[in-house]
């Protein structure tokens with residue numbers, strides 16, 4: 001049996017549309033028909049060679065939802081026709097962190113779907129059964145495809161790392177992107193007061209429509225001053241950082257005593273100068289957060305099914321238009337996520 005797929009032969013090179021063999025599900029794997037595969041900056045980084053261990057030729061694509069077609073040897077619990085969303089981390093399941101529900105910092109991390117194993121820019125993909133979470137029949141695949149990464153990432157960051165509480169003042173930078181727009185929704189749902197930061201009017205409008213009380217463009221306005229003023233001088237209790245050194249100094253200047261800054265991404269630099277004094281004088285917490293566990297992913301699926309979080313999918317594209325979609329992601333014009341439907 002053959003399938004259509006998009007392959008990368010060399011880093012920074014073109015994507016090739018090909019007809020290749022459908023993968024055989026190996027031990028512990030499940031074969032999925034790809035219902036949708038969301039696209040984000042990580043796809044572009046892989047394409048550009050930032051993950052030099054990626055096995056070429058490679059089928060990119062790590063935010064996948066689909067339907068079970070067949071189960072490989074050693075797989076129990078999944079049947080043809082089951083609808084699923086898939087986690088993108090390849091983890092061991094038995095190290096101290098995996099056993100503690102912190103599998104995203106697995107000691108034996110095996111890499112990512114769409115980097116270390118073929119991903120979702122294809123009609124079919126074989127994934128470890130442990131990465132799958134069931135979804136209901138009424139959740140469409142494009143919406144389901146963004147659950148694991150774009151919703152799961154801020155869910156883990158806000159609930160586990162930041163421990164955001166009702167009534168707290170919360171800020172997210174990069175609020176109009178895939179992770180940001182769902183962080184806005186989650187924080188609002190958790191009862192926090194939400195300040196959304198981004199640099200285009202349409203992204204700020206989208207954040208406001210989904211629960212942000214105040215929006216700020218840091219290229220035009222004084223982020224720290226506005227945050228201080230909005231909080232009555234107290235400062236921000238929780239900051240979700242998706243941008244990096246371009247916004248982190250202003251965030252730290254606006255952090256409340258006992259405030260937590262959680263860093264999930266940085267595309268504006270790799271280094272930052274911080275004051276140790278500010279940290280101990282204010283008991284600041286600077287935390288990292290990495291993706292989402294499969295256990296948390298099941299919780300996110302329930303939240304979406306209950307209508308508490310609305311997956312923001314602003315466009316769908318056939319595989320043939322993958323270059324057009326990459327260009328939109330490269331230009332950072334996408335609100336929420338846009339997805340491929342093979």
Ligand SMILES: [Zn+2]
Nearest residue numbers: 092095098106
């Ligand atoms: Zn592990």
